[in-house]
Amino acid sequence: MRRPCGAAFCLLGVQVRTFIALVLLFFGWSSIASADTLETVRERGFVKCGANQGHRGFSNLSAEGFWSGFDVDLCRAVSAAIFSDPSRVEFVEYAGDFRMTPLRVGEVDLMSRNGYWNMPRDNVFxxxxxxxxxxDGQGIMVRDEAEVVSALELKDISVCVVANSLQHDVLERFFFNNQISYQEVMVEDSADLAGAYMAGICDAVTASATSLQEIKINAINPSQHRILPERLSKEPMGPVVRKGDMKWQTIIRWVLFAMINAEELGVNSRNIDTMAEAKNPRMRRLLGIEGEFGQALGLNATWAQDIIRHVGNYGEVYERNFGNTSGLMIPRGANELWTKGGLHYAPPIR
Known part of the structure; x- marks a missing residue:
């Protein structure tokens, strides 16, 4: 676990790491991608995970030096699967959009950050x-006094948006396609969005739905603000690994699948010992009681059991970081299981 540090020192550390990573990439250290990451991690004794400070719900570093969040829990789940211990993780902080180079040159083993999946990121880096x-996806929030329940009902409103951003482009396209008149109110960066909207400079604000929820709950009267149901963009997020190591890629994928399957089967960190005695073959395969599925991944038989016991199933991790107990209170929506109308669906272990 990294220790807290002053802003200037942290910034210097990020700049030094950035310089080293770019030098390594320039001199062609792409051969790192073909290395056996699992063996490297085992020899090192811990997983190195890229993190992003200050994104509530996803990853956040406390004053005491403790990392928390959904992305963080995924890294701990990987550690639990490999070492039967969720604490054997070193989190390396990266600011802004600096995501791919440190991963490509082997500075970290995976990036579990709030960077969404798109075609260039999947093909170029x-x-x-x-x-x-x-x-996730871009949304629009308005005050209740606007008396609208859909973005398609908006008319002649002003919308706060970060200037020269992808969200700015998406907003323009949405209003143009739907022939809705509006006025843009530009702000310099994401940090200015909430202040501008709450100060009444604009009638509405646009950002990712998770960011809008945070703005809403920090308002003096959250119930006076409404996030409209339309999503202006698709922003699927997930962990990223280097190309060239299929074994490591498969392990990270099945860590997620195990958490989703566990929720679907009703196995959680509180009832796992009881569920281990069940006769359900799907449950017994998941928990490593039947079959040799962990061996196929290069892990021990109880790899999924260790994830669930120490970190939880997908639903537990979601509730801890985004649910009512987190303060964010973000509805599951598309992040529900497929059996409940959501999009999460994991292949079976068989």
């Missing part, structure tokens, strides 16, 4: 998204 852990 020699990295691979291993699955979707969270479905």
């Amino acid at each position: 020699d990295v691979v998204y291993t699955g979707v852990v969270f479905y």
Whole structure:
């Protein structure tokens, strides 16, 4: 676990790591991609995971130096699967959009950050998204006094948006396609969005749905604000690994699948000992009681059991970081299981 540090020191550390990573990439250290990451991790004794400070619900570093969040829990799940111990993780902080180079040159083993999956990232940077852990998308929030329940009902409103951003482009396209008149109110960065909207500079604000939810719950009267149901974009998020190591890619993918399957089967961190005595063959395969599925991954038989016991199933991790107990209170929506109308669906272990 990394220790807290002053802003100037942390910034210097990020700049130094950035320089080293770019030098390594320039001199062609792409051969790292063909290395056996699992063996490297085992020899080192811990997983190195890229993280992003200050994104509530996804990853956040406390004043005491403790990392928490959905992305963080996924890294701990990988550690639990390999070492039967969720604490054997070193989190390396990266700011802004600096995501791919440190991964490509072997500075970290995976990036579990709030960067969404798109075609360029999947084809240009020699990295691979291993699955979707969270479905997000750009939304619009208005005050209740607007008396609308759909973005399609908006008319002649002003919308706060970050200037020269992808969200700006998406907003323009949405209003143009639907022939809705509106006025843009530009702000410099994401940090200015909430202040501008709450100050009444604009009638509405646009950002990712998760960011809008955070703005809403921090308002003096959250019930006076409404996030409209339309999603202007698709932003699937998930962990990223280097290309060239199929074994490691498969392990990270099945860590996620195990968490989803566990929720579907009703296995969680509280009832796992009881469920281990069940006769259900699907459950017994998941928990490593029947079959040799862990061996196929290069892990021990109880790899999935260790994930569930120490970190939880998908639903537990979601509730801890986004549910009512987290303060964010983000509805599951598309992040529900497929059996409940959501998009999460995992292949069976068989």
